Amino acid sequence: MxxxxxxxxxxxxxxxxxxxxxxxxxxxxxxxxxxxxxxxxxxxxxxxxxxxxPTPGAFDEFSAGVMRGGSQAYTEYRGALDIRDELAPRLADFTGADVDARDGLIITPGTQGALFLAIASTVSRGDKVAIVQPDYFANRKLVTFFDGEIVPVQLRYGEAETDEAGLDLEELEAAFQSGVKLFLFSNPNNPAGVVYSPEEVSRIAALAEQYGATVIVDQLYSRLRYEGVTYTHLRAVSTASENVVTIMGPSKTESLSGYRLGVAFGSKTIINRMEKLQAIVSLRAAGYSQAVLKTWFNEPExxxxxxxxxxxxxxxxxxxxxxxxxxxxxxxxxxxxxxxxxxxxxxxxxxxxxxxxxxxxxxxxxxxxxxxxxxxxxxxxxxxxxxxxxxxxxxxxxxxxxxxxx
Amino acid sequence: MxxxxxxxxxxxxxxxxxxxxxxxxxxxxxxxxxxxxxxxxxxxxxxxxxxxxPTPGAFDEFSAGVMRGGSQAYTEYRGALDIRDELAPRLADFTGADVDARDGLIITPGTQGALFLAIASTVSRGDKVAIVQPDYFANRKLVTFFDGEIVPVQLRYGEAETDEAGLDLEELEAAFQSGVKLFLFSNPNNPAGVVYSPEEVSRIAALAEQYGATVIVDQLYSRLRYEGVTYTHLRAVSTASENVVTIMGPSKTESLSGYRLGVAFGSKTIINRMEKLQAIVSLRAAGYSQAVLKTWFNEPExxxxxxxxxxxxxxxxxxxxxxxxxxxxxxxxxxxxxxxxxxxxxxxxxxxxxxxxxxxxxxxxxxxxxxxxxxxxxxxxxxxxxxxxxxxxxxxxxxxxxxxxx
Structure with a gap:
């Protein structure tokens, strides 16, 4: 073979x-x-x-994008600046830390697109990458595709308290000690639907900083939170902001998957690489679709x-x-x-x-x-x-x- | 570094x-x-x-796609089967060789997406890849990104007869002799706008077959042909159909770039790999956008x-x-x-x-x-x-x- x-x-x-x-x-x-x-x-x-x-008004914004014509069809590879300018403060408000519209935010073809670009921008052949078991299935495939070495960290969601996800933090530290330079996880966890506690998120941030590691956190479902849940944004508790990339998108809670939209924000170095790669992967998220992001974090009362x-x-x-x-x-x-x-x-x-x-x-x-x-x-x-x-x-x-x- | x-x-x-x-x-x-x-x-x-x-009716087909809802938003990774079924005979008619709608055709996020997936599906670290100079700039970047080794082949468009592109066919054969297993080129050539003659295309097909090489041909502009030009589809003259992938899309001539649509068709083995990769790159071409392909090769008289x-x-x-x-x-x-x-x-x-x-x-x-x-x-x-x-x-x-x- x-x-x-x-x-x-x-x-x-x-x-x-x-x-x-x-x-x-x-x-x-x-x-x-x-x-x-x-x-x-x-x-x-x-x-x-x-x-x-889908979110009310999504189709109207798409239609308005089509009417705008060329300026909406051909955006920067990282997405239209006016839309990034609208989104950045909303994402900052939601996650509790600044978002740089010009250099620290990229619009991608879905959250999957963001994950692909982020991992491709951080993993070289032979690099050790810590991923959670269980977690979103593409994480494993992405690391493997880029010839990274997977170091699994167990999520004991079944045995954990109801206010924590159950990540084995000792195993995570051992992973960092073994040379892991990237930790990748979804919060809330896909598939288990559990949310990492403030203590867990803070500990992840502290360990990543201590070991100089990058963290990519997939927060695709972080808006759809049920009664009584405390949610902590990693980027809000991390002081090493150049080492954190947060990924979100409106495909799930907002039912906008048919438009293929996602975003990644945080580390300027990594976002910059992601744009270079986007240029040869698919140029940009579909131009007209990008206009739909105007409805995001902007839904009716x-x-x-x-x-x-x-x-x-x-x-x-x-x-x-x-x-x-x-x-x-x-x-x-x-x-x-x-x-x-x-x-x-x-x-x-x-x-x-x-x-x-x-x-x-x-x-x-x-x-x-x-x-x-x-x-x-x-x-x-x-x-x-x-x-x-x-x-x-x-x-x-x-x-x-x-x-x-x- | x-x-x-x-x-x-x-x-x-x-x-x-x-x-x-x-x-x-x-x-x-x-x-x-x-x-x-x-x-x-x-x-x-x-x-x-x-x-x-953009093509008349494109926006209407998009809107109809949105109205269809979930079935249009969530297609197979390789694109909706009903749309592939519509497209396959049109593409076969245009290019002069059968297209298998089920297994030999994938819908991608733009022609760029098709190129990325096709190259990722054929180039391993250290593989020699022949690319034309000059040719579309992403070709070089894509081969480099996947750690392939570029073997340049000159296109002497300035010195060639007006009815040929001017590919140095001896240099191409030498490239195959040196171990090249993939040849990648655009026809018409981007940037020079020249079209490969029937003799050039036939010779490319013959050499690729002789040396067991795969050919990826980017025919993005093959519909916009001026008076007096003879255009030859590589796939129509190649008998090694499992070694040929043809890439097209409606972003240019049809001005549909804002929808991000492309297709690749031909080799089932390679199309199958491309779908597996699409699953982790961006899942699929935006579902609603795919509906716009109903207008493609189906424009008003x-x-x-x-x-x-x-x-x-x-x-x-x-x-x-x-x-x-x-x-x-x-x-x-x-x-x-x-x-x-x-x-x-x-x-x-x-x-x-x-x-x-x-x-x-x-x-x-x-x-x-x-x-x-x-x-x-x-x-x-x-x-x-x-x-x-x-x-x-x-x-x-x-x-x-x-x-x-x-």
Missing amino acids: SEIEKKFRKLETDNAPGQEVRQAAKLEDGYLKGESLEGQRVDFSHGDVDAHE GWMEERIARHQAIRDDLVALFRGIPGCTLRVPQAGSYLFARLPELTVAPGDFIKALRLQAGVIVTPGTEFSPHCADSIRLNFSQDHAASVAAIERLATLVQRYRA | SEIEKKFRKLETDNAPGQEVRQAAKLEDGYLKGESLEGQRVDFSHGDVDAHE GWMEERIARHQAIRDDLVALFRGIPGCTLRVPQAGSYLFARLPELTVAPGDFIKALRLQAGVIVTPGTEFSPHCADSIRLNFSQDHAASVAAIERLATLVQRYRA
Whole structure:
């Protein structure tokens, strides 16, 4: 096998959210038990932007961008300056630390684009990178793609107190001691939906400073926070601001994924590299789409509160249903719209159960192995769905767990 | 300097089209001669989509995509299947060889996105890659970014017959003999606007097959062809179809750059890798934007003919103006909207003349060194501009050439 074949072998997307469509439905699967369960198909691999619609005014801003013509189509690679000027103070206000519109902020094609550029701008061949297990599956793939060496740090979310995420801070320090110069994590955690405590975030900042490491923090879901949760922005507690890059975007909570928008802000050195790379990766985030960011952190009064309340109500119903399945465990998500549930022992392999769920119950979930090699018995669900349909889907899931229980 | 600093040092974008805005206007420039010239500013670094508007119906298709909601926002990473199904036969018809909608076609964030993914999917550290001098500046940067070794092949466009591009085919064969496994070129050539003859294209195909090499051909401008030009699609004359990837997009001729759309088609192995990589680079081309491709190769009757005629008229006027500047040479572009003109000897360095052009005449051009180290005395202009404004701009350029002539 050639070098390039080996490299791409590590980037398998067969189990990635939304790619099920490329798997042939195998009718020969002999292990399927019982009849199919009727009900509306629910794809928990990503949010349903029809059930939770894009921010009001987003399309109008896009249309206005098209009308502006060339100046909106051809922006700087890092995005239009007037939009960066609008965004910077809002992001500073939200995160509690200054954002430099000219040199410290880049608009990217989605949060995925920001992550890609940030990692490409900080990881060289052989560099040690600490990543959390479990965490967003692309983190691992990105580090591997750039020939970095992954140093895993465990997130003991299941055993932690309800007001902390459960990061193994000793393991993180050992990672830094072993030569790690980049730490990459999502807060709230994807997939577990837990939020790092002020103490955890402060300790991460202190360790990174002590060991001269860079931290990339993916805060994609940091606006969708449920009752009683304290959220700490790493950049607000870090004094080494040139070593911190924060990534956010309006694809999830704001349902704007179809426009492909994200931002990265913080370290000017890294943002500058990211722009150079963006120039050869995709030039810029789609020019007209960038105009949609005018609606971001600028939603109508009460809109975000209502969005959070609706998600909290779905969360509560689904958590109750999962807790009603004997042997199933999960932590109540503190933020975001992911549920990460551990299933009881089954008679079939987890991957086969997930396929049975899809074929027999019309329920699509993402396997835990996408997030950590230690999470094979867990599944991730994005519960930003139609409320009633998602409740019915979890009832079908519960039926199938019973059917396949060991 | 760290490895990563060295790597990004090679990706400088200061002279890249459209990035002038990030250069501070240096008032201390002592070399400026004479007064500024009045006139409408023309940015020849990219096309003017206000002068040549996006394809009719593009915005309507985008809007319809937004209305479709989630199904359009969340497509497969390689793009929506229904759109690929529509595009494949049109692309096959245009290029003269089958296109497999399911496995042999990917929708990308612009043609730049397609180039990035294609090169990342074929170049490993240390691989030798043949690229043309001059050619699109990102080609060189992309190969360098992936630690490939560039083997230059000269395009003697200035000395060639008017019905050929002037590729040094002996140099290309020597490159393959030296171990090159990838050849990357644009046809029509960016920046020179010349089209490879049927003989040149057939010879490229034959050599690639003989040496088992992959060819990535950037045909971004292959629809905008002027009177009397014969265009040969590499994929139509190649029998090793798994070794050819063709890249196109509607950003230029169709003025749809603001939507960030491109496609790559051909080799299933490479397209498959490109999708895996897309999953971690930016997930997908913006979902709603993908819908705009429904207008592509599907324009109203006569629309393309008129677009070509308008560009041919601008081309002819600008070529005449350049030929009126003593010592200035250029070939008449056969396709696309780039002019690549060689300037006479000047009293200032080419980079300083380009800056003077911008500061004193409001004329922005791209330096030839972006395309080849041997083209320091040339400048590239994208003449997809307002006709009258571009004529006036070249008259100002002619005045400045006289002013700074050696």
